[in-house]
Amino acid sequence: MLSMTKKTGYGLIAMIHLARLPEKKLASAREISDAYGISLSLMMNVLKKLCAAGYVESVRGSRGGYRMLRPAEEINFVGLMEALEGPMxxxxxxxxxxxxxxxxxxxxxxxxxxxxxxxxxxxxxxxxVLSGVTLAEIIEDTAGSRLQSKSQTQKA
Amino acid sequence: MLSMTKKTGYGLIAMIHLARLPEKKLASAREISDAYGISLSLMMNVLKKLCAAGYVESVRGSRGGYRMLRPAEEINFVGLMEALEGPMxxxxxxxxxxxxxxxxxxxxxxxxxxxxxxxxxxxxxxxxVLSGVTLAEIIEDTAGSRLQSKSQTQKA
DNA sequence: TTGAAATAGTATAAATAAGGTACTATATAA
DNA sequence: TTATATAGTACCTTATTTATACTATTTCAA
Structure with missing residues (x-):
């Protein structure tokens, strides 16, 4: 009751990860799922939705992945949540x-x-309230303003 | 996602009904469930919880029922919801x-x-936000500030 | 003193939603 | 041509919500 689903949690984590990447750089679903210990299939599903909703862009094929399409300041909580879970x-x-x-x-x-x-x-x-909470703010608010992922070392 | 359950809805309806009664007057679960077309068993369950949580008082036996224990101004949305659904x-x-x-x-x-x-x-x-929404406000906000129940005529 | 009406407490079944996995197809770099 | 990656679905499992049912107890009143 009155709770968001895990999908939204995974989506937030993915978006935070992508927002921290250098401009134009990609991250694959596997990279992100490995970094936070989330099931690959789940992370893939979430990223597919984020892509369909226009939050991220995908590059297919080997060395492919996802990158942000909009600045974190222009992304808000409720929008993201609705992209993943349908209308609130x-x-x-x-x-x-x-x-x-x-x-x-x-x-x-x-x-x-x-x-x-x-x-x-x-x-x-x-x-x-939720539309006033931007991804940028959320990133500010993550511990130390720096993500502590399981493995920051990416195999690529 | 991010939605309240029907229990809370039924609870709100029950509380509004009780709040509108003259001081000390009782309403039975059947009365309320009949008035709004809600299943009797469900309404009973909800009222039991509201009673256990100290929102209402019960009188058992024939001619029994429930009455408010606190003024509507002192009851807020989140408290009621948590009484019925557990911690938010x-x-x-x-x-x-x-x-x-x-x-x-x-x-x-x-x-x-x-x-x-x-x-x-x-x-x-x-x-x-939710703790700032009182039952009194909610009652104010109901259409015409007067409930249009199916049958305002009570058999008692 | 008996019966009807009511709440108390709990158990259980049915329906819906969330969480998670798998499969096929397609694209791309090396 | 192979490995890696996304696209799109379909499906299964589990958890939560919704609804019902049963037994016990209380109280009024005929």
């Missing part, structure tokens, strides 16, 4: 509030449900 | 931050996990 909603009755434009909703119970309005408001407030 | 945590690595006293955590991966700190901060911010 506090309850079923909230669907199309993604644009933050107010009171659009698609709850079948709208005329009966006594808590639709308040739930909607709370949802908006949470979105506000 | 954005990720596994967050456990004892309930008191809002900062950086206590019990993550086994604390020395390795690169996102423990930022996740912790985001969790705190969400808690702040």
């Amino acid at each position: 909603k506090l309850a079923e009755c909230i669907t199309r509030q993604v644009e933050g434009l107010g009171s659009e909703m698609a709850c079948k119970l709208i005329s009966q449900c006594p808590i639709a309005n308040p739930i909607h408001r709370v949802n908006s407030r949470i979105r506000e | 945590k954005l990720a596994e690595c967050i456990t004892r931050q309930v008191e809002g006293l900062g950086s206590e955590m019990a993550c086994k991966l604390i020395s390795q996990c690169p996102i423990a700190n930022p996740i912790h901060r985001v969790n705190s911010r969400i808690r702040e």
Whole structure:
């Protein structure tokens, strides 16, 4: 309840890793998964989604991998999370509030449900908070502002 | 993901219903479940938890039911939610931050996990928001500040 | 004193979501 | 042409959520 899935956690780790790379440099799914002890398949799935959502760019083939497409300042928590888990909603009755434009909703119970309005408001407030948290801030906030990965030595 | 369970929804509805009753008046689980078309067993389970958590008081036996124990102004969203669903945590690595006293955590991966700190901060911010939402506010915000229940007519 | 209505406590089943793995296809560098 | 890498899915397992059921106890009232 009210928790993010591990996918988002893996996605954050991947994004942090990529954001720290020198400009234009690639990191492969294996590299990242090895560095933090995350299953390769999982990390691959996450990176595929991040790519599809336009957060990263992929280069296929040997020596391929992923690189960031946007600056960390322009990436926020809720966007990343939604790219990996689908639209965030506090309850079923909230669907199309993604644009933050107010009171659009698609709850079948709208005329009966006594808590639709308040739930909607709370949802908006949470979105506000999460959209204010940028990847850049998150990186600032990681221990020592430097990642301590299992093996910083990459085989390449 | 990042959503509350239906239990919380039912709990909110029950609390709103009870809060609207005249002082000292009781409402039974059946009354409430009938009024909003919620399964009786479910509503009973929710009310049992609310009672155990000290939000409401129960009177057993025929003509029994539940009544509020605290004013709606002193009840907040996150407290209610946690009474019904257990401690709120954005990720596994967050456990004892309930008191809002900062950086206590019990993550086994604390020395390795690169996102423990930022996740912790985001969790705190969400808690702040949710603890600022009172039941009184929620009631204010329900359509027309008056509940439109299926049957306002109670058989008692 | 008996029966109906209510809560208390717990157990369990069913449905849904999350977490994780595997497979086939395609691209690229050496 | 082979090894390495991503692309796209499909699938299985586990955990959580949702819902129901059962037994016991309490209380009012006929």
